[in-house]
Amino acid sequence: MAEPAVTQDQEKEEEQKVVDDGIDVGISRLTTDKIETVINQVLKTETGARLKTYVNTCIHCGLCSEACHYYMSHDKDPKWSPVGKVKQTIWEMIRKKGRLAPEEIRRVVEIAHTECNLCRRCLQFCPFGIDIAYLISMARRICHKLGVTPKYIQDTAHSHSVSMNQMWVKGDEWPDTLQWQEEEARGEFPTLRIPLEKEGADIMYSVIAPEPKFQAQLIYQAAAIMETAGVNWTMPADKGWDNSDMAMFTGDNEIMGRIKRSHFETAVRLRVKRIVMGECGHAFRSVYDTGNRWLGWSHPPIPIVHAIDFYYELLKENRIPIKEKFKEPVTLHDPCNVIRGGGLMEKSRYVAHALCDTVVEMHPNREYNYCCCAGGGVINCGPPYKLKRVKSNKVKAEQLMEARTRGAKVIISPCHNCHSGLKDIKNYYDLHMDIKFFGDIIYQIMEKPE
Amino acid sequence: MHDVYQFVSGPLAWVAFLLFIGGSLYRIIAMLAEVKEKEPFIFTYMSLKYSLRSILHWITPFATYNWRRNPVLTVVTFVFHICLFACPIFLLAHVTLWDEAWDIRWWTLPDAVADVMTVIVIACCLFFLIRRVTQREVKFVTYPSDYVILGIVAAPFLTGFLAYHQWFTYPVFMILHVLAGEVMLAAIPFTRLSHMLFSPFTRAYMGSEFGVIRKSKDY
Ligand code: HEM
Ligand code: SF4
Numbered sequence: 117m118a119e120p121a122v123t124q125d126q127e128k129e130e131e132q133k134v135v136d137d138g139i140d141v142g143i144s145r146l147t148t149d150k151i152e153t154v155i156n157q158v159l160k161t162e163t164g165a166r167l168k169t170y171v172n173t174c175i176h177c178g179l180c181s182e183a184c185h186y187y188m189s190h191d192k193d194p195k196w197s198p199v200g201k202v203k204q205t206i207w208e209m210i211r212k213k214g215r216l217a218p219e220e221i222r223r224v225v226e227i228a229h230t231e232c233n234l235c236r237r238c239l240q241f242c243p244f245g246i247d248i249a250y251l252i253s254m255a256r257r258i259c260h261k262l263g264v265t266p267k268y269i270q271d272t273a274h275s276h277s278v279s280m281n282q283m284w285v286k287g288d289e290w291p292d293t294l295q296w297q298e299e300e301a302r303g304e305f306p307t308l309r310i311p312l313e314k315e316g317a318d319i320m321y322s323v324i325a326p327e328p329k330f331q332a333q334l335i336y337q338a339a340a341i342m343e344t345a346g347v348n349w350t351m352p353a354d355k356g357w358d359n360s361d362m363a364m365f366t367g368d369n370e371i372m373g374r375i376k377r378s379h380f381e382t383a384v385r386l387r388v389k390r391i392v393m394g395e396c397g398h399a400f401r402s403v404y405d406t407g408n409r410w411l412g413w414s415h416p417p418i419p420i421v422h423a424i425d426f427y428y429e430l431l432k433e434n435r436i437p438i439k440e441k442f443k444e445p446v447t448l449h450d451p452c453n454v455i456r457g458g459g460l461m462e463k464s465r466y467v468a469h470a471l472c473d474t475v476v477e478m479h480p481n482r483e484y485n486y487c488c489c490a491g492g493g494v495i496n497c498g499p500p501y502k503l504k505r506v507k508s509n510k511v512k513a514e515q516l517m518e519a520r521t522r523g524a525k526v527i528i529s530p531c532h533n534c535h536s537g538l539k540d541i542k543n544y545y546d547l548h549m550d551i552k553f554f555g556d557i558i559y560q561i562m563e564k565p566e
Numbered sequence: 567m568h569d570v571y572q573f574v575s576g577p578l579a580w581v582a583f584l585l586f587i588g589g590s591l592y593r594i595i596a597m598l599a600e601v602k603e604k605e606p607f608i609f610t611y612m613s614l615k616y617s618l619r620s621i622l623h624w625i626t627p628f629a630t631y632n633w634r635r636n637p638v639l640t641v642v643t644f645v646f647h648i649c650l651f652a653c654p655i656f657l658l659a660h661v662t663l664w665d666e667a668w669d670i671r672w673w674t675l676p677d678a679v680a681d682v683m684t685v686i687v688i689a690c691c692l693f694f695l696i697r698r699v700t701q702r703e704v705k706f707v708t709y710p711s712d713y714v715i716l717g718i719v720a721a722p723f724l725t726g727f728l729a730y731h732q733w734f735t736y737p738v739f740m741i742l743h744v745l746a747g748e749v750m751l752a753a754i755p756f757t758r759l760s761h762m763l764f765s766p767f768t769r770a771y772m773g774s775e776f777g778v779i780r781k782s783k784d785y
């Protein structure tokens with residue numbers, strides 16, 4: 117007799133066969149011939165020696181497996197391992213010379229979009245440095261060209277395309293939100309301004325579209341910090357203010373290029389010296405690593421400063437007077453895209469220690485951190501995949517739990533995606549911890565006008 | 567029998583070395599040419615410093631996070647690869663052949679040591695085989711070709727061991743040994759054994775990406 121609990125659990129997962137129009141309708145329009153054409157077109161013209169060498173060099177050793185939180189959270193079932201996921205997608209396409217049946221594409225989309233965060237942890241584990249995240253993003257690119265992408269994230273890509281921001285924020289909604297936040301903040305900081313279109317300012321501050329849409333208080337806090345530190349800053353009044361990029365994750369490189377160009381060109385138009393971005397990981401990846409390269413800039417054309425780096429600078433120069441350090445013990449989540457992808461681990465720790473009395477380290481940490489399982493567009497695939505997402509990061513829950521037993525009460529997560537992902541994890545696993553951005557803490561503990 | 571030996575150790579040896587050297591050069595040049603044609607941006611990011619940082623860490627036992635996490639495999643794979651190279655290159659019998667044919671010679675291993683190294687290589691191949699069959703994450707990504715590759719690598723050592731100890735008919739095993747060695751050499755550029763050729767490049771690129779752009783460790 118099998119253990120009934122396990123069987124029931126498995127049944128439950130099978131019952132929850134996901135309904136996702138983005139995939140179901142897309143698949144219904146496919147034929148094997150069409151699939152063959154698209155796969156071979158992408159593999160032959162859009163990829164080159166890099167993909168071939170990765171595929172030919174992989175010795176099938178499985179040493180990348182334990183890097184992946186999906187694999188670790190599913191009792192080391194190999195279908196979740198990094199190389200296992202490449203096997204079920206790219207290798208299969210190559211082996212069958214592109215002739216996959218429509219139903220086989222369903223599995224490819226599921227894996228590429230909802231079972232890999234492109235967090236690049238496995239890249240550090242492979243003895244050959246095989247870029248599995250790149251291989252999985254090529255699978256996403258193929259799905260994109262086949263017209264099968266999970267509906268929720270596809271919607272954000274459409275929004276980027278139409279409105280140049282991720283959340284369908286309409287033209288006047290944006291300056292109105294800024295004005296509203298400015299008015300609110302002036303109650304507390306009488307001289308505060310959110311300077312729009314100020315040419316020649318030192319800094320253009322850019323955010324992700326969910327901020328004006330749902331979390332306007334983050335803009336309030338940022339303005340309060342800028343005001344207190346006496347920063348010469350500005351925000352654009354029109355398109356180009358959103359630094360986020362879901363097109364990068366749907367494989368829609370053309371739209372990725374358009375929105376990044378708009379962001380950079382806005383900074384150039386405003387003649388600012390640098391772009392400072394809010395606490396977001398994927399946006400940093402897009403602006404600093406991926407989008408700029410698609411546009412042909414080997415490095416960002418204007419210096420990009422992530423909020424962690426910016427706060428580090430302000431704190432180091434004593435430009436934010438602190439009333440009293442944050443009392444509750446905190447633990448620090450290392451968002452892949454700015455830590456493994458941007459090297460901000462020590463600066464992040466400097467900021468945490470400057471702000472908080474007690475910082476409890478999670479293990480593994482810094483560039484070896486486990487991803488939150490929300491990134492890479494996975495959380496943006498929406499509610500149909502939420503359960504899979506939280507179940508696929510049991511290891512993160514254990515990591516957090518362990519930090520909590522050593523006293524940590526608050527998780528600091530300087531990344532929007534991680535923030536939402538960790539919130540779901542903490543709720544599902546009953547972790548009873550608070551989650552905050554660095555900005556929340558700075559705002560809370562800095563000196564304010566009486 | 568003598569004629570067969572003459573053939574495998576004469577013309578066939580030439581063919582094997584030509585395939586190995588020519589094939590290796592071809593694979594590497596073709597790869598670089600394709601990068602230049604389609605993904606030249608890769609060259610923009612290559613950094614000697616970070617390439618070396620990455621390669622040196624990965625060819626040093628326990629110098630990387632993942633080597634430290636897998637101590638047994640690390641020891642096995644390093645011992646395996648060292649013996650795999652050192653044994654055939656420094657074997658007295660092999661050096662004698664070079665000496666006779668080309669009048670070049672170099673340092674050699676005592677026969678007893680080479681014998682132990684041969685056994686080690688065979689044992690390591692067995693280890694890889696068992697790992698492939700028993701470890702779920704390895705088994706899942708195993709294809710028949712993986713066993714063939716393992717066989718191709720084990721064969722020259724197995725036959726060499728048997729020929730050296732003359733447990734069976736010496737001439738037959740000698741011929742098989744030479745053949746197996748030639749197959750292995752010729753297979754390197756054209757199978758996943760080409761990881762020998764490509765690993766320095768993939769490592770260097772990943773090392774450069776992590777060093778130049780990501781400012782973090784790839785090891
Ligand atoms: C300098 C060049 C080489 C490097 C850096 C290298 C590196 C590696 C690494 C990192 C692995 C994976 C770890 C493992 O499973 O042990 C591996 C596996 C292996 N390598 Fe190499 N290797 C090199 C040359 C060779 C050569 C010349 C051969 C044989 C002709 C070879 C045969 C093998 C075999 C048989 C495996 C094990 C595959 C398995 O697990 O079934 N390697 N090598
Ligand atoms: S989720 Fe991260 S570790 Fe897992 S396969 Fe994807 S990139 Fe690799």
Ligand code: SF4
Pocket residue numbers: 173174175176177178179180181199241242243244245246
């Ligand atoms: S660790 Fe690298 S070589 Fe080994 S299976 Fe994973 S991707 Fe392939």
Ligand code: SF4
Pocket residue numbers: 233234235397398450451452453454486487488489490491492531532533534537
């Ligand atoms: S959401 Fe956060 S932890 Fe997850 S991939 Fe992005 S940066 Fe990494």
